[in-house]
Amino acid sequence: MTIRLADTGDDNVLTPCIHDYQLNCGNCRLNGICLPLALKSDDIEQLDSIIQRSKPLQKNQHLYREDDDFKSVYAVRSGALKAYKTTDDGREQVTGFYFPGEILGMDGISNNLHASSAKALETAAVCEIPFTSLEKLSALMPSLQRHFFQLMSREITEDQQLITLLSKNSADERVASLMLSISTRNSRRKLSATQFRLPMSRVDIGNYLGLTVETVSRVFSRMQKLDILQVDNKEIKILDPPGLQNMANMGG
Amino acid sequence: MTIRLADTGDDNVLTPCIHDYQLNCGNCRLNGICLPLALKSDDIEQLDSIIQRSKPLQKNQHLYREDDDFKSVYAVRSGALKAYKTTDDGREQVTGFYFPGEILGMDGISNNLHASSAKALETAAVCEIPFTSLEKLSALMPSLQRHFFQLMSREITEDQQLITLLSKNSADERVASLMLSISTRNSRRKLSATQFRLPMSRVDIGNYLGLTVETVSRVFSRMQKLDILQVDNKEIKILDPPGLQNMANMGG
């Protein structure tokens, strides 16, 4: 695959390779779900001017680590990342998976230190948004300030969803909910809602959902036997969306 | 107890009854841990001018309910509240307890609807902070904008702590952690770190920690037998703080 650069004069610049880091906010196909949402085009240019794009992260490479100085938040442009904390006794708690268009790193604002680590699950490109610049720009652009408040608030409500999931739901329900969540987020990005490749391992899924690998694996087998999901290693095909909904919802 | 009003001319106005709702931010004894933190005194006056104080909530009275229109965030001035969501199958998930100086309601920003309900656990007074006013003021006062970003970020990191607790820790560890959290928050307010009255029921504690009432009760009994805690219904006395720390931390 050849990387197409925006300055080549190629007439393909508006649909560049997803890892192309010369892209700008104005022509990014994610701008409907990322920060620029609801900004006017000249505002987008201003936002664009503070954003830094660097070369893609390789699989397993860290974007930042717990207790690193907090300087920026990040928007995923391609690939996928996980955020995780290491508990006192050395185990890992995955706190979120991040797909293109989603923002991570906001947990670092409170103490000026990253509260979690972020690592690429596969080759991934991100936009770095220096926080002090974002603050200044927010003060000038009410819709940007509003949007960023909303993004943080969304992170809170999503965490609360996960809290509820962990505290009240069975293993089947947890895994079904995650599959639905990934499906929904895929369709927001105009990708298939019924067929996708999981970027994370079974261990990561378990660590996120508060389950062991074995349990996750057994749940997948069960879903396969019930013809709800077709599972081929990391390739997932949802055969029975209502059935999956049902499995996720029925609480108890 | 008589309620002293600020306009009585009484020389006690600077240390009024905790439920006195004529108080302002400038003389509120919580202003070191609430929103005004780090604001200059004339800035505090501006903040003060947008804040609405109303009469105290009675026990079990709602401050807002899930899906209510979002208009304001709230600072607790006295008493305690719980935030909770009702799951699809009608059960309750407590997502947080809020004590004086703490802010709640921020989960409503993302969709302009409150994502959870908030109810007084005992008689409680709150300051209502209309969000649109707060937004406008934030754009003018960088330190206020910063502080509010930090408060939201703190909510995120605290939720992530809870996620980890629910996903990795035993019943003993969860209850011990909650007792330590309450103890810490008490000492931030210059109250006893070792002796306090729980404003919430065992059911609430269970709903928060993902445990049943019976389990919570058994954990308290066990802690009492180990001389870590003295439990007399809702009156808690921490007899062995290092022992409690130990019980909370040892992740096994």
Place this chain on the structure above:
DNA sequence: TCTCGTCCTTGATTTACGTCAAGGTAGTAC
């Protein structure tokens, strides 16, 4: 091609916590 390492699956067994059941205690109303 074979080898090694990582990841995944499946089965047998254990266990922490949930469920069910009964009884105690404290606050409030009468």
Place this chain on the structure above:
DNA sequence: GTACTACCTTGACGTAAATCAAGGACGAGA
């Protein structure tokens, strides 16, 4: 005082998921 209610505690038992154990599948590298 008694009665009612909400809340808490304790015990006996059941179960979902963890743990322990073994083996299979797949990809990377020689």
